[in-house]
Amino acid sequence: MKALVNKIIPFSAVDGPGNRTSVFLQGCNMNCRYCHNPETRKVCIGCGDCIEACPAGALFWMKDGNSRKVGYDPAKCVFCDTCIHICTHDASPRIQEMTPQETFDKVARQIPFIRGVTVSGGECTLYPEFLTEFFQICRDNGLGTLIDSNGTLDFKQYPELLAVTDGVMLDIKAFDETEHKTVTGISNGLVMENCRYLASLGKLYEVRTVVVPGLFDAEETVRKTAAMLRPYQKIQPIRYKIIAFRPMGVRKEYAGYPVPDSNLLESLAGIAREEGIGKVVII
Amino acid sequence: MVKMNNSKKRKDEIAMREISMERVNQTRQEILDIIESPILTHEQKVANMAGKADSLMEVLDLPEGLDELLNVPGDVKCICDLAEGHAPVRPRYIIPDYFKFMKEGSKFLQLDPPKDLYEALNSLLIFYKHVPSVTNFPVYVGALDELLEPYINDVDEAQAKKLLKLFMQHIDRTVLDSFSHANIGPRATKAGRLLLEVERELEQAVPNLTMKYEEGVTPDDFALLAVDTALHSAKPSFANHKMFKSELGENYVIASCYNGLLLGGGSYTLCRLILGNIAKRAKNIQDFKENQLPYVMDIMARYMDARIKFEVEESGFFENNFLAKEGFIHRDRFTAMFGMVGMAECVNILLEKEGISGRYGKDDNATQLGVEIMEQIDAFNKQHTNPYCEATGGHFLLHAQVGIAEDQHISPGTRIPIGEEPEELIDHLLQCSKFHKYFPSGTGDIFPIDTTVHKNPEFVLDIVKGAFRKDLRYLSFYSSDSDVIRITGYLVKRSEIEKLKSGQNVLQDTTHLGLGAEINGHILERKVR
Known part of the structure; x- marks a missing residue:
């Protein structure tokens, strides 16, 4: 069993708690307009x-x-x-096909400086079997395991994967379904279902929303997502990460959106807190 | 009367060698330049003039061959004594036992033991003005958390914080040298927490600050507060408590840059081998290992022996200074630091002479050669004995010296040169892990950290934990956008360097060193992590 690995960042300060090795897998099933690494989308x-x-x-x-x-x-x-x-196909020639063990071998060098791994993408849940095996090896070696996902894998169907996963960092691209289609090209029904399901298991580490003025109603998304999560906070506190859109890396045709100012981001953080989120991070 | 008799006796015994009038007149000119300098403060002029007066002395019993290794231009100089002077009037680094002072007060200073927080802070500030060192300022101001913890509940928390803030500000404005060092940890205390909070707010260069850290002993929340403070004010640094105490025992301190020394003792002297220039003398690796390095090490060790002999047997310091007379320091807790710089240049020069490809910091064969050289220096040090270094088994302690402002093309200790750091921090740390263990009296690496880490201080703590498990000794971090930055082993404010550049005088002498290091050492170009 192999996955297409786009890159491995040995030390990451921005992919979950503490110091982690981040593994980026290739391929994505959404088409977010503001995608900042479109070269991870296709093969x-x-x-x-x-x-x-x-x-x-x-x-x-x-x-x-x-x-x-x-x-x-x-x-x-x-x-x-x-x-x-x-590249005209949102791909990269620098991709390597790797087994879970080969991927772990690239992670092992960072032990004991890291507390865990985070697998991201692309959309890493396109490779659920790979993730399950990779995380098992990581756990056997004392490392924590986080998934960074757009929420399009039906997690209910993968109990073995969740058993070896500490938590999921889930993108809420837009709360409203129509807006979600505008932003990503697909519906968010399964995303929301996953959001509640993972929260109920205490496996939702963080939700995050990229704020893009003019593309969708960020205020509604933050408010309603935070409110939806309120009942689950007592199981395991869920962070909200509010991420400012930045044009860096974004495809030319979508790079023209304005960058949100800090007042907007702070007001969104305030809304999240009002709705019961204990820890809000602005990036 | 006793003193007069002593000095008369010494005058008879010590051969004070003649010097030429030419040298006297040259020194007189240098003193005049100091007097007329527009950028030195009064205190800096007095200190520099004293150094010039001392440079006219010739009283040490110097080993043959030293002159052509020491008193030569920078690009061929193999031994450097770091401006300690020709007739050492006091040990280079002095580590008073402040616990004893808090318990007993001082007769000489006419101070009773402090009874509350006000008196404790006042007594310490008085004491600091009477602790000599090579810089004329105390290089160690105490384990402030443990010293102050017994008094911290004398007032409410807000007032305690205000008092600590004034105390730390007083140190910064009167101990005018950032080689002055305070310690904190390893256990969490209320005083420690307040001191970290105060330092985070003040963003001052002085004092230097180290947290003694041991996983399992230092709680995470205390260590994370230290990381957060470091990202604001470039301190504290983190010392591997487990490693230091295994070598020096529980009663060690971190002083000056990052020097592990004994409480109630210190270091008589610190001289350094300039390894790159020793490599230039060698025909090849074999000649370096068999002839050049042993020759220079032997002369440096005997030079240090001569300095120590004068300090102990002739200077009278240990008989007459109140620190010794009242037991705040003990002669038999002193040692000396056998230093080195320029491992990177040494390895690169030797590989080039052999026609072997490989760069220090990048290639395994270069690391391996570096380790072999360290093993050789370590073995030499272990067989050299000095009668006055009982505290450390009769031997000096190895020290990775951080460099001085004048150094050009000389990397500190075993550090990878700025501009040649490995792309990934993990590779940098693994390289460091091969070298830190050799230096009980200090080494360290410095990492400027990207501002995104402000949101995730656990990132830095994870690195500290991993590093100490991998035998790293000492790590410093600062935020890439911070005003206070770590130059080599000491701290300077960028804003003060800018003032000095524009021709204004500045309070702290270390700002002058920082400006030199910025120009010669490229310290603003470190790779941001």
């Missing part, structure tokens, strides 16, 4: 445009059965991101 189609563009000669054609695919030499790569910028 390479092998067009080869990036091979010619690479200034370091780190990309090349390699055999793939009877066909060919884009090969990548990390030793030559200068991480200029040219391949990502010119």
Whole structure:
């Protein structure tokens, strides 16, 4: 069993509590307009445009059965991101196929400096079996396990995964279903169901909303999400992370939204607190 | 009368060597330059002039060969005595037993033991003005949390905090040198918590501050308050309490930059090997290990022996200073620090001479060569004995010196040069973990931290915990946007450096060192984590 790994960040201060190694898996089933890492959305189609563009000669054609695919030499790569910028398919040639054990081997070097791992994406729950096995290995080695998800996996159907997961950090892109479709292209029915389900199990570590003025009603989303979670706070306190939209990395056609000012973010944080959230983080 | 007899006797016994009138006149010119300097304060002029007067002395029994290693231009200098002077009038670092002072008061200072918080703070402030050192300011101001905890409930919390704030401000404005160091921890105390809160608000350079940290002993909430304070004011740093106490016992302190020394003792002297310049003398790695390094180490050790002999047998310090007479310090708790700098340059030069590729901090073969050199220095130190270092088994303690403002192309201790740090912090820390264990009298690494970490201080604490499990000794962090920053082992305010740059004089002497380090040491260009 393998997953497509986009990158591994050895020390992360922004993917859950304490110091964690973050693993980013490739591929996503939403199409959020403000996505800041669109190169994690899809899988390479092998067009080869990036091979010619690479200034370091780190990309090349390699055999793939009877066909060919884009090969990548990390030793030559200068991480200029040219391949990502010119890719017309929201993919990256720097993806590596890895087993849970191979992924853990890249994490093990950081022990004992980290308290856990966070798997993100893309949408990491596209690989539930991989996650289950990877988290089991992490747990066996004393590491905590967090999932960063858009909430489109029906978690009820994966008790083995939840058994080895400390918590989920769940995106609430918009509370209103129509707005959610505008922001992401799909409905949020399952997201909300997961939100309540995970909270009821004490496995919802955090909800987060990216605030994009003009795209959807952030005030309503924060208010209603926080209110919905109120009954579950006594099981396990749930944080609300309010994230300011920033155009960095966003696809050109969507990069024109305004950046929210700190007054707006603070007022949203105030609303979350009013609705019973104990800890609100603004980023 | 006794004193006069003593000095007469010494005059007869010590051969004070002649010096040339040319050197006298050159020194007179240097003194005049100090007098006329527009950027030195009065106190800084007096201290610098005293140094010049001392430089005319020639009383030490110097080892042959020292001159061409010590008194030569910076790019070939192999031994440096860090401006300790020619006739040491006091040990370099003095660590008074402030607990004894709080318990017994001082006859010389005409102070009874303090009875409440007001008296405790007042007594300490008086005492600090009478603790000499190489900088003329105390390099250790005490384990402030433990010293003040017995008095902290004498007043309500708001008033205690106000008093501590005034006390810390008084230190910053009168102990004009940020090598002055306070300790806190490892256990949590109310005084410790209030001191951290006060330091977070004051954002001052003085005093330097270390939290002695041990997982399981220091509670997380206390350590997290320390991290939060560090992200505001670049202090405290974190010392591996378990490691230090296993080497020096419970009664150790952290003083000056990050120096592990014994309470009620100190260090007679600190000299340093400039390893990069010793490597320049060598034909290859073998010549370095078999000839050049042993030759220079031997001369430096004997130079330190000569300095110590003068301090103990001739200077009269341990017979006449009230600190010794009243038992606040004990001669037999002193040791000396055998220092080194420039491991990075040394390794790079030697690999280049051998035609082997590899850079210190990046490649495993460079790390390995560094470790071999450290093993050799450690072995030398363990076989060299000095009769006045009983406190540390008759040996000096190794010290990774942090550099001085004039250093060019000399990296502190075993640090990776600024600009060549590994991309990932994990690789940087694992490299450090190979070297910290050699230095009971101090080493440390410094990491500027991205401001996003303000939201997640546990990130820093996790790194401290992991690092100490991996045998790192001492870590410092500061926020990349902070005004107070750690230069090498001491703290300076960026705003004060700017004042000095524009030609104004500034209160603290360490700001001058900070400006030099900014220009020569590129300390503002450290990789932000």
